[in-house]
Amino acid sequence: MRRQVPLFITFFVGTLLIVSVFIPPMENLGEDFTLFFDIIAVFAFFLGGGNLLRVHLTKLYRKSPDWGFSVVTVVGFFLMLAAGLFKIGNPGDISASVTAEGSMFQTMFNNVVLPLQSTMYALLAFFIASASYRAFRAKNREATILLVAAFIILLGRTPFGMMLTAWIPDSWSVLQVPNLAIWIMNSPNLAGQRAILIGIGLGVVSMSLRIILGIERTYLGDDR
Amino acid sequence: MIPFEPIRLFAFGGFNVPIVISLLIIGGGMLWLLIRSLKAKEVDRRIVFVFIFAAVSAPLLFEITFDETATPIVKGVFEKIENMPERSRIVIAFDFDPAMAPEVQPMANAVIRHALAKNHRLIFISLWATGQALMDKTISEIIPAEFPQKQDGIDYVSLGYKAGNEGVLNVIVSNVKKMFPTDVNGVPLTDIAIFNGVRSMKDVDMVMAVGGGKPGPKEWVLFVGDAPGGPPVAVGVAAVVAPQMYPYYPKQVLGILGGIKGAAEYESELLHNYPRFAEQDTPGLRMMGPQTLAHVVIMAFIIFGNLAFFIGGRHKEKRL
Amino acid sequence: MKRSSLLVLAVVVILFAISWILKANQLSATEENYILEAFLITFAAFLTLSVLSFLYKDNPFYKFAEHLFVGVSAAFWMCLGFWSTLVKNLIPRLSEGLSEFFNEPYMPGDYNFFFWIPVILGILLLMRLSKEHGWIARWPLAFIVGTTAGLNFVRYLRSDFIEQISATFVPLLIEWQGVGHFFSNFNLAIDGQFVMMLSNWVIFVGVMCGLIYFFFSKEHTGVFGTASRVGIWILMITFGASFGYTVMGRISLLVGRLTFLFKDWLGLIS
Known part of the structure; x- marks a missing residue:
C-alpha cells in the first residue's frame, strides 16, 4: 500500500498523459486527468497554509524565541483569508472576481503583498552590486571571458554604450557596443543556452521516463 | 547597424x-x-x-530619460500586432507577481494599448494567482480611462487565474471551456462574444506571454505554441530569464521583449507610431x-x- | 524591551502619524476616502522601508514585514485557488446545490462522478499534516509527480530537444558567390555577409562544443578536450550575458520600488 499503490498511480497517470497526446480519442481523458491535477494543486495550497499555521501556532504555544512575530504571521494569514473567502467589500455578487478593485482582498494585495514582495526582490539590486565589487574577479581566462561578456551586455543595453562607440563606421558596425551586445545575445549566448536547454531537455525526458517506469522513487521518501 | x-x-x-x-x-x-x-x-x-x-x-x-529604438527582436512583436487584421484575438498571459512587475508590467501595458488601438480583441489569462490581482488592477486602470468605448466580453475578457501550472495549458490547448467554464466574473463562456468560434487556444491569433518564472512564457511555448496547429507566441520576460528564451527565437517565438530595455523599446515604437499615447506614462x-x-x-x-x-x-x- | 528600542519604535510611530496626516491632507482634494487611502499608502511605504532596513542589519521591523508577508501570501494563494479552481471547475461538476449557492452555472451535462477522485486525493494530501497517517499523502503526491512527468515528457522532447537540434543545422555559407567576391566585399557590418556567416558558425560549433562539455562519459582529452574547452568559453559568454541581464533586472526592481516611494508616497516626482 505504501509503495506499490503510488508507483501504480504514477505509471498509470504518466502513461495515460503521454498516450493521450498521440491518440486523439483519448484527448478527453487526458484533459480530465489534467483537471484532476489542477484541483489537487489547490489542496496543495491548503496544505501549505495548514503547515504554516501548524509551525507558527506551535511556536506560539511553546513561547519560542520571537514568538511575537508568529502572531503577526497568524493574524495576517487569517485577515487575508477572511477577506478572500468572504469577499469582504467586494463590489459584485458572490460570483464576482475575488480580486475586484475596491474589495478588501485586493486592497490588502495592493498595499501589503505588493510592497512586501517587490521590495524583497529589490534588495537583490544592492546585493548584486556588492557582489560585483567584492567577488567578480578576472582570476583566469574563463572568468575574464565571462567578465568581458557581462561588460559588453551591461554597456550595450544602455544608451551610454552607443555614445561611446557611435564613431565606429557602419561598415564595422558590429563593433559598436549595442550591436555587439545584440550579436552576443543572438549567437554565442544562443549557442550556450541551447546546449544547456538540450541537456536539461534530455534530463527532463529521461527523469520523466524513470519516474513513470518506477525506477526513480526518491519522491516517495523512506518508509520510516 | x-x-x-x-x-x-x-x-x-x-x-x-x-x-x-x-x-x-x-x-x-x-x-x-x-x-x-x-x-x-x-x-x-x-x-x-x-x-x-x-x-x-x-x-x-x-x-x-533617453529615447530608444526597437531592435528586430522587439520589432517582430510590434509588427505582428500592427499587421494582424482588425478584431484578431490576442491572448495576454499575466504570469508574474509583484516581484517581477516593475520589469514586465510596462510590457503588458504597452501591448494592451497597442492591441486595443488596433481594434484587436484581448483575452486575459493568468497561471499565477498574483497575476490575476495585477491583471484586474491593470484592466481597471487602463481600459475605462483610455478606451472607454471598449466593452467587457466584446472587446476584451478576463478569464482570471487557474491553479495547476502547465496542467492548465494542457487543457486549454484543446478545450478552453473545459478549463474556464466562465470568465473571472462568472459569465459563462458561451455568452461571451469573443469566444464565438473559439474552441481551443489553436483558434486564437496570437499569444503574448508576459512573465519570467515557472509556469510562464517558456511553458506557453512548449504547451501551446509548439503544439500542432498552435498559435504564434511572443514573449515578454523578466531580464533574468530573457537569455534563456533566445534559443526559441525566431522559430518558436515571434519575438522577445527582454527586461526593462525590451519594454522601453516597445514603448518607444508605440510612441513613434501612435502619438495619441504621448501623454501616457511610459515606465519603461x-x-x-x-x-x-x-x-x-x-x-x-x-x-x-x-x-x-x-x-x-x-x-x-x-x-x- | 530595551530603552533604545522603545525610542526607535516611538520615532517610527510618530513619523508614521505625520506621514498619514500629510498624505491625507494632500489627497483630500481628489480622493473621497482620503483618510483610508492615506493610511494605506503610508502603510505600504512603512512596509517598503521596513524591508529595506535589512540592508543596514536584521531588525524587528524587517522581521515584522517578513512574517506578515509569509502569512498574507499563503492566504492569498489559498483564496485564489479556492475561488478560481474549486468553485469554478469542481463544484459545477459535482453539485447543483453548491453551484447555485456560489452562483456558478451548473453543468448537468458535465456532471462527472470521477471528479470525486481529485477531492479524495486532495483530502489524502492534507493527511500529510498528520504524523501517523502522513504516509497516505504519497498517493496524491504520486498523482502529481506522474502527471508532471507525463506532461513534460512529450513537450520537452519536442520543444527543447528535437526543435533545438533542428534549429542548430543552419547554413554555414550565406549568399556565397565565391572567395573573390567574399574578400572584395568584406566588412564587419552587423547585417553583412561575414557577420551573418560567423553567427551561424558560432551557433553550430558552439552548440556542439557545449554539448561535448556536458558529455562526461568520455575523458576530455585530445580533439574532444579542445572541443570541450571551446564549449566552456561559449558557456562563459552565456553566463556573462546572463549576469548582465540579471543586473539589469535587479536594478529595474529597485527603480520600481523607489518610484513608489518618490512618486506615490512622497510626491516628489510627477
Whole structure:
C-alpha cells in the first residue's frame, strides 16, 4: 500500500498523459486527468497554509524565541483569508472576481503583498552590486571571458554604450557596443543556452521516463 | 547597424544645479572608492549600497530619460500586432507577481494599448494567482480611462487565474471551456462574444506571454505554441530569464521583449507610431535613466574590485 | 524591551502619524476616502522601508514585514485557488446545490462522478499534516509527480530537444558567390555577409562544443578536450550575458520600488 499503490498511480497517470497526446480519442481523458491535477494543486495550497499555521501556532504555544512575530504571521494569514473567502467589500455578487478593485482582498494585495514582495526582490539590486565589487574577479581566462561578456551586455543595453562607440563606421558596425551586445545575445549566448536547454531537455525526458517506469522513487521518501 | 538618435539626452535642458551636484557627489564618491580600493582597504558593503541607492535615485528624481529604438527582436512583436487584421484575438498571459512587475508590467501595458488601438480583441489569462490581482488592477486602470468605448466580453475578457501550472495549458490547448467554464466574473463562456468560434487556444491569433518564472512564457511555448496547429507566441520576460528564451527565437517565438530595455523599446515604437499615447506614462522609458547610471556604477565597481585585486597583489596568493 | 528600542519604535510611530496626516491632507482634494487611502499608502511605504532596513542589519521591523508577508501570501494563494479552481471547475461538476449557492452555472451535462477522485486525493494530501497517517499523502503526491512527468515528457522532447537540434543545422555559407567576391566585399557590418556567416558558425560549433562539455562519459582529452574547452568559453559568454541581464533586472526592481516611494508616497516626482 505504501509503495506499490503510488508507483501504480504514477505509471498509470504518466502513461495515460503521454498516450493521450498521440491518440486523439483519448484527448478527453487526458484533459480530465489534467483537471484532476489542477484541483489537487489547490489542496496543495491548503496544505501549505495548514503547515504554516501548524509551525507558527506551535511556536506560539511553546513561547519560542520571537514568538511575537508568529502572531503577526497568524493574524495576517487569517485577515487575508477572511477577506478572500468572504469577499469582504467586494463590489459584485458572490460570483464576482475575488480580486475586484475596491474589495478588501485586493486592497490588502495592493498595499501589503505588493510592497512586501517587490521590495524583497529589490534588495537583490544592492546585493548584486556588492557582489560585483567584492567577488567578480578576472582570476583566469574563463572568468575574464565571462567578465568581458557581462561588460559588453551591461554597456550595450544602455544608451551610454552607443555614445561611446557611435564613431565606429557602419561598415564595422558590429563593433559598436549595442550591436555587439545584440550579436552576443543572438549567437554565442544562443549557442550556450541551447546546449544547456538540450541537456536539461534530455534530463527532463529521461527523469520523466524513470519516474513513470518506477525506477526513480526518491519522491516517495523512506518508509520510516 | 541600429539607428540610434538620443532625442532627449538630458531632459532637464541646459545647466541644472541638482543634477550636476548629484553627479558630482556620485563621481566624487566613486573616486574615493577607487583610491581606497587601490590601497587595498576594505569598504563596508553598506557604502556600496549607498552608491546604488544614489545612482538609481538621482536620475529618477531629476527625470533623466533617453529615447530608444526597437531592435528586430522587439520589432517582430510590434509588427505582428500592427499587421494582424482588425478584431484578431490576442491572448495576454499575466504570469508574474509583484516581484517581477516593475520589469514586465510596462510590457503588458504597452501591448494592451497597442492591441486595443488596433481594434484587436484581448483575452486575459493568468497561471499565477498574483497575476490575476495585477491583471484586474491593470484592466481597471487602463481600459475605462483610455478606451472607454471598449466593452467587457466584446472587446476584451478576463478569464482570471487557474491553479495547476502547465496542467492548465494542457487543457486549454484543446478545450478552453473545459478549463474556464466562465470568465473571472462568472459569465459563462458561451455568452461571451469573443469566444464565438473559439474552441481551443489553436483558434486564437496570437499569444503574448508576459512573465519570467515557472509556469510562464517558456511553458506557453512548449504547451501551446509548439503544439500542432498552435498559435504564434511572443514573449515578454523578466531580464533574468530573457537569455534563456533566445534559443526559441525566431522559430518558436515571434519575438522577445527582454527586461526593462525590451519594454522601453516597445514603448518607444508605440510612441513613434501612435502619438495619441504621448501623454501616457511610459515606465519603461522612464526607468532607462536610472538603469543607465546604475549600470555605469556597477561596471565601475567591477573595475575597482579588479584593480584592488591585481594591484593589491591578491591574485598571486595561492588558491586552494 | 530595551530603552533604545522603545525610542526607535516611538520615532517610527510618530513619523508614521505625520506621514498619514500629510498624505491625507494632500489627497483630500481628489480622493473621497482620503483618510483610508492615506493610511494605506503610508502603510505600504512603512512596509517598503521596513524591508529595506535589512540592508543596514536584521531588525524587528524587517522581521515584522517578513512574517506578515509569509502569512498574507499563503492566504492569498489559498483564496485564489479556492475561488478560481474549486468553485469554478469542481463544484459545477459535482453539485447543483453548491453551484447555485456560489452562483456558478451548473453543468448537468458535465456532471462527472470521477471528479470525486481529485477531492479524495486532495483530502489524502492534507493527511500529510498528520504524523501517523502522513504516509497516505504519497498517493496524491504520486498523482502529481506522474502527471508532471507525463506532461513534460512529450513537450520537452519536442520543444527543447528535437526543435533545438533542428534549429542548430543552419547554413554555414550565406549568399556565397565565391572567395573573390567574399574578400572584395568584406566588412564587419552587423547585417553583412561575414557577420551573418560567423553567427551561424558560432551557433553550430558552439552548440556542439557545449554539448561535448556536458558529455562526461568520455575523458576530455585530445580533439574532444579542445572541443570541450571551446564549449566552456561559449558557456562563459552565456553566463556573462546572463549576469548582465540579471543586473539589469535587479536594478529595474529597485527603480520600481523607489518610484513608489518618490512618486506615490512622497510626491516628489510627477
